[in-house]
Amino acid sequence: MSAANAFYAQSGGVTAVINASACGVIETARKHRDRIANVYAGRNGIIGALTEDMIDTNKESARTIRGLMTTPGGAFGSARYKLRSLEENRAEYERLIEVFRAHNISYFFYNGGNDSMDTAHKVSQISKQMGFPVTCLGIPKTVDNDLPVTDTCPGFGSVAKYVAVSTREAALDVQSMSKTSTKVFVLEVMGRHAGWIAAAGGLAGNGPADAPHIILFPEVAFDESAFLKRVRDCVRDYDYCVIVVSEGARYANGTFLAEAGTRDAFGHAQLGGVAPVVAGMVRDKLGFKYHYAVADYLQRSARHIASAVDVEQAYAVGKAAVQFALQGKTSVMPVIKRLSDQPYRWRIESAPLARIANKEKMLPRRFISKDGFGITAAARRYLQPLIKGEDYPKYINGLPDYVALRGVAVRPRLKTRFVI
Amino acid sequence: MSAANAFYAQSGGVTAVINASACGVIETARKHRDRIANVYAGRNGIIGALTEDMIDTNKESARTIRGLMTTPGGAFGSARYKLRSLEENRAEYERLIEVFRAHNISYFFYNGGNDSMDTAHKVSQISKQMGFPVTCLGIPKTVDNDLPVTDTCPGFGSVAKYVAVSTREAALDVQSMSKTSTKVFVLEVMGRHAGWIAAAGGLAGNGPADAPHIILFPEVAFDESAFLKRVRDCVRDYDYCVIVVSEGARYANGTFLAEAGTRDAFGHAQLGGVAPVVAGMVRDKLGFKYHYAVADYLQRSARHIASAVDVEQAYAVGKAAVQFALQGKTSVMPVIKRLSDQPYRWRIESAPLARIANKEKMLPRRFISKDGFGITAAARRYLQPLIKGEDYPKYINGLPDYVALRGVAVRPRLKTRFVI
Numbered sequence: 001m002s003a004a005n006a007f008y009a010q011s012g013g014v015t016a017v018i019n020a021s022a023c024g025v026i027e028t029a030r031k032h033r034d035r036i037a038n039v040y041a042g043r044n045g046i047i048g049a050l051t052e053d054m055i056d057t058n059k060e061s062a063r064t065i066r067g068l069m070t071t072p073g074g075a076f077g078s079a080r081y082k083l084r085s086l087e088e089n090r091a092e093y094e095r096l097i098e099v100f101r102a103h104n105i106s107y108f109f110y111n112g113g114n115d116s117m118d119t120a121h122k123v124s125q126i127s128k129q130m131g132f133p134v135t136c137l138g139i140p141k142t143v144d145n146d147l148p149v150t151d152t153c154p155g156f157g158s159v160a161k162y163v164a165v166s167t168r169e170a171a172l173d174v175q176s177m178s179k180t181s182t183k184v185f186v187l188e189v190m191g192r193h194a195g196w197i198a199a200a201g202g203l204a205g206n207g208p209a210d211a212p213h214i215i216l217f218p219e220v221a222f223d224e225s226a227f228l229k230r231v232r233d234c235v236r237d238y239d240y241c242v243i244v245v246s247e248g249a250r251y252a253n254g255t256f257l258a259e260a261g262t263r264d265a266f267g268h269a270q271l272g273g274v275a276p277v278v279a280g281m282v283r284d285k286l287g288f289k290y291h292y293a294v295a296d297y298l299q300r301s302a303r304h305i306a307s308a309v310d311v312e313q314a315y316a317v318g319k320a321a322v323q324f325a326l327q328g329k330t331s332v333m334p335v336i337k338r339l340s341d342q343p344y345r346w347r348i349e350s351a352p353l354a355r356i357a358n359k360e361k362m363l364p365r366r367f368i369s370k371d372g373f374g375i376t377a378a379a380r381r382y383l384q385p386l387i388k389g390e391d392y393p394k395y396i397n398g399l400p401d402y403v404a405l406r407g408v409a410v411r412p413r414l415k416t417r418f419v420i
Numbered sequence: 421m422s423a424a425n426a427f428y429a430q431s432g433g434v435t436a437v438i439n440a441s442a443c444g445v446i447e448t449a450r451k452h453r454d455r456i457a458n459v460y461a462g463r464n465g466i467i468g469a470l471t472e473d474m475i476d477t478n479k480e481s482a483r484t485i486r487g488l489m490t491t492p493g494g495a496f497g498s499a500r501y502k503l504r505s506l507e508e509n510r511a512e513y514e515r516l517i518e519v520f521r522a523h524n525i526s527y528f529f530y531n532g533g534n535d536s537m538d539t540a541h542k543v544s545q546i547s548k549q550m551g552f553p554v555t556c557l558g559i560p561k562t563v564d565n566d567l568p569v570t571d572t573c574p575g576f577g578s579v580a581k582y583v584a585v586s587t588r589e590a591a592l593d594v595q596s597m598s599k600t601s602t603k604v605f606v607l608e609v610m611g612r613h614a615g616w617i618a619a620a621g622g623l624a625g626n627g628p629a630d631a632p633h634i635i636l637f638p639e640v641a642f643d644e645s646a647f648l649k650r651v652r653d654c655v656r657d658y659d660y661c662v663i664v665v666s667e668g669a670r671y672a673n674g675t676f677l678a679e680a681g682t683r684d685a686f687g688h689a690q691l692g693g694v695a696p697v698v699a700g701m702v703r704d705k706l707g708f709k710y711h712y713a714v715a716d717y718l719q720r721s722a723r724h725i726a727s728a729v730d731v732e733q734a735y736a737v738g739k740a741a742v743q744f745a746l747q748g749k750t751s752v753m754p755v756i757k758r759l760s761d762q763p764y765r766w767r768i769e770s771a772p773l774a775r776i777a778n779k780e781k782m783l784p785r786r787f788i789s790k791d792g793f794g795i796t797a798a799a800r801r802y803l804q805p806l807i808k809g810e811d812y813p814k815y816i817n818g819l820p821d822y823v824a825l826r827g828v829a830v831r832p833r834l835k836t837r838f839v840i
Contacts, residue, residue: 013597013601014597045600047599047600071592072589072593073589073592073595074593074596077597079597079599080600080601164819165724165819168819168822169436169493169721169724169822170718172491172492172493173434173494173717173720173721175493176493176495176496177433177494177498177500179464179467180465180500181433181499181500185717276696291717292714292716293714293715293717293718294695294713294714295713295718297593297605297711298586298589298590298607298713301589301590301592304585305724305725307818384817387818387819388817389815389818390812392810392812395809397804397808398584398623398804398807398808398809399585399623399624400585402588
């Protein structure tokens with residue numbers, strides 16, 4: 001069997017460890033040059049395939065590829081670009097296969113979330129129909145932790161660690177100043193649909209006196225009076241109150257708290273997100289001095305405080321995807337199977353993309369405490385192992401030494417251009 | 421000479437390394453038990469002295485005191501509480517001396533910023549007048565880096581490192597998504613009066629194409645059209661734009677950008693701080709997709725990414741304060757004297773509090789690039805050494821193992837109570 005090429009692309013929101021998965025793919029492929037001659041990476045994700053704009057990873061040194069292990073963001077560029085259904089836009093799928101055929105690409109590795117798994121699944125089917133069967137593998141990635149079947153999604157453990165560490169640190173600050181200054185601190189975290197990241201903030205403390213004193217989940221309808229009572233009680237009992245709020249926190253009618261805010265002079269919804277809305281309630285109704293932080297991209301790019309378990313799993317799913325492909329598996333995704341909580345043991349298995357595509361794994365209600373403001377022991381058992389271990393990048397002059405690719409383009413072979 | 425006691429207090433906003441200064445004070449005092457029998461720490465800063473609420477540090481183990489080296493926040497509690505002038509409130513000063521006399525306290529170590537140096541200076545003078553001379557030492561601490569005479573202020577180097585690292589990381593995230601998603605990212609940092617912290621963000625990049633592309637300093641009057649033009653140019657040339665904005669950024673007339681925002685339904689100024697205001701301009705005038713982060717307390721409590729140089733200096737000033745006191749120096753503060761930039765060499769000297777109290781060191785104009793949006797080579801030479809080295813805390817189960825004090829109270833000796 002002569003060697004073919006592989007195509008790899010990053011999709012959707014990037015993470016602190018998605019490049020570790022890329023490293024797993026490329027390093028593993030390089031060990032099988034007899035089967036995989038080269039890995040072409042899509043510049044800006046799948047758009048790079050459609051526009052025939054691919055990065056020749058054979059032009060990157062082993063040292064650079066290894067450096068991906070500790071570099072956040074998406075080194076090849078990612079894209080928020082969902083292929084439509086075959087009925088809606090057959091031309092996109094045909095173009096993909098055309099590009100794959102022109103570059104002798106027989107393997108498609110797609111590193112993303114639910115949507116991307118759907119795309120990988122469709123490409124597998126269509127390539128067969130079109131007489132150029134491509135081996136299609138999904139590689140899980142999402143800070144939202146919402147892919148089914150797999151125990152966790154690479155990217156989540158590092159955000160979870162960042163949020164837990166930051167909550168613990170900020171809490172010490174607020175606590176020490178509470179006598180004469182800030183009483184209430186609000187930290188806004190990601191997770192529009194599910195409260196996985198907010199739940200991770202709960203790891204910062206161990207008892208009711210420890211921060212965070214209140215977590216606001218998207219899964220629990222926001223009850224302003226219960227919330228304000230809890231804040232007041234915390235300040236009475238502990239002299240301060242730390243709140244972790246998910247950007248997806250919402251009222252019973254489904255309105256996001258962030259949307260329920262005020263409008264500016266132009267009539268635009270206030271830009272402040274959910275943290276200032278929550279802080280505003282505390283100010284207006286309770287009169288406490290407050291501060292708030294919005295972690296935003298800092299949380300998902302914080303490679304400097306990545307979880308070692310997360311980094312290891314990110315690499316493992318990339319590596320396994322190549323191994324599965326070489327074993328002839330297609331339309332599958334490597335998943336993490338938890339074998340035990342403590343010590344945390346896991347292994348990689350494969351699961352059909354059809355079981356994963358377009359499905360969301362929500363935070364189970366049993367992970368949220370009865371009062372809706374905290375996490376349960378079950379949640380801790382699940383979350384704790386995922387933030388374990390530190391995997392520090394190398395530093396030069398006080399700053400992480402993140403790699404940049406040469407990014408040499410593969411020479412286009414098609415005469416036609418494709419407009420996105 | 422029989423041993424007396426020392427009083428130590430933390431003042432004003434806390435930092436990631438103020439406890440390292442406390443460690444320097446206590447460990448050094450413990451080496452001189454013949455002179456300093458015990459260090460009493462004010463609970464909640466100077467308020468603890470006024471209310472006779474002090475923590476007996478002899479009741480803390482050597483291990484706990486060492487643990488202060490890696491614990492952020494103010495372990496003894498801090499306070500925003502400025503003693504008024506002697507004319508305005510003589511009673512406070514008299515009360516202080518009364519408490520010091522009752523507890524045989526001959527040494528006063530005050531760990532804070534400009535205000536605190538003023539207080540320490542006054543206490544020194546008044547104690548002499550009242551016939552109970554107390555040896556008064558200031559210990560520098562402030563993330564704002566605005567104390568004169570000293571090369572830098574412990575606390576600043578770690579915030580600087582946090583901001584530089586976070587900017588670099590978030591920039592990689594934004595850059596990788598810019599083709600189809602966020603084009604402009606805004607990071608709000610502290611520094612209401614001076615742009616030292618914002619300047620540190622400039623260390624994240626090395627050339628015009630590198631983030632941050634724009635820094636908004638309090639020192640440079642905000643010019644909306646010049647700013648928007650620069651954002652547009654960056655997006656045209658680099659496909660994305662990263663902005664670091666100081667909370668103190670202001671218009672030529674002195675109005676803070678943060679205050680110039682919109683008002684909510686109650687007529688309150690919008691709570692969003694400066695980042696959403698800047699992001700709002702980008703949206704309204706240029707239409708780019710944006711994201712913003714507000715680092716707030718996360719930046720000054722981020723012990724997990726503290727600068728090793730900063731930690732070392734924080735300890736050194738605490739240690740030197742005790743040594744100076746034992747040498748009979750009073751009304752002085754240990755300052756850091758820079759001997760060379762590269763390699764960074766420094767030593768501790770002492771400077772009279774009178775030269776430091778109530779004075780602010782502003783960011784020099786020569787540290788800001790001509791166009792007002794970046795830092796100069798001189799700024800880099802100054803800033804670079806301050807973020808050097810990592811000094812990681814110990815982790816347990818994926819979280820930093822920060823110490824908590826037993827906090828045993830010294831038994832009060834006065835019959836009178838003092839109401840703050």
